[in-house]
Amino acid sequence: MNEYLTLSMILFTIGAVGVLVRRNAIVVFMCVELMLNATNLALVTFSRQHGTLDGQIAAFFVMVVAAAEVVVGLAIIVSIYSTRRTTSVDDASLLKL
């Protein structure tokens, strides 16, 4: 049980460091996905610990929300790219385009 949680924590940490370190907006987005997946692993693990399926339902909803988030986020990245010709998070430093 603790092994699964430790793996989940390690993945979450890697994702968090990636969000802070990487510059490419798409890679930053993938790091966010990694963090969501890590929490999903913890939810499934706790579902097994407690013997109920509520944790799996929560993980399922997280997946749905992640899918919606990816759609909107990638659309934002594409529209920023079409105006500024860059996907670096440093270059999108102004509120207006």
Next chain:
Amino acid sequence: MTAFWIVAPVVVVAALGLLFARKAVHAALSVAVVMIGLAVLYAAQGAPFLFAVQIIVYTGAIMMLFLFVLMLVGVESRESLTETIRGQRLAATVAGLGFGFVLVTAVGQTTLGPVTGLRSANEDGNVYGLAALMFGPYVVAMQLTAALLVTAVLGAMVLAHREALTPRRSQADIARDRMAEYATTGRHPGNPPTPGVFARHNAVDTPAPLPDGSPAEDSVSPSIVARGQLRDGFDDDIHVVSRQLRREDDDEDGAVGREQNPRRGSGAVGRDGEPRRGSGAVGREDNQ
């Protein structure tokens, strides 16, 4: 547990690949590896439905969407390694290490009770159990996610939509412009002549001759002219090309070509001993 100890190192290494990969495509591939590994872990923990959903939705749909956008944006776009905030990378690494250390030790020091396991919950099958929960106590949450998905679709449409700044040109507009250009500059309104028409040679790099015998430069693609590969279609060029083609035929069917081998060496000098014109054609033949 065996599955865990096989999959966990792979997953951690792939996740580290996300941190250290130079190219975004490599990062995307390592995320796909992480997601497949996590799917295996779900299956090992009594969540076969999430196993399937993880592979279909995450690796199948979301990662492919990422790859689509990567290809759209340009695979070769490298990220700059200069720091805009000085020392930010070091500070982030230290903070991340500390955060991970705290989390891992906190998990390591907790003692959870005995694992209940999902045997009784999965008695009627995992999917039936999930459905009973989703359409029972969680039905409002499920309807809200439906609303969320519709909103996300609309949002993506609005964000990806671009207003047409200029009115669309119809065929009548194009024809009117062409006739106006003909009236002012005298440029022919019809199609440009195709290369090789009425010529002694029908290759794309040979311009069509005009009625007075001079070549019509318009009939050849401008990129061929820019590369200096224009031929004028006189007899010598025809000889050069037919010799080239003959040699390529020899290369293709080796058995027939072998007996002509001794002649091949002298081919570049001009086998028939005729003088050459058109340096571009000769240079190209030597390159091949």
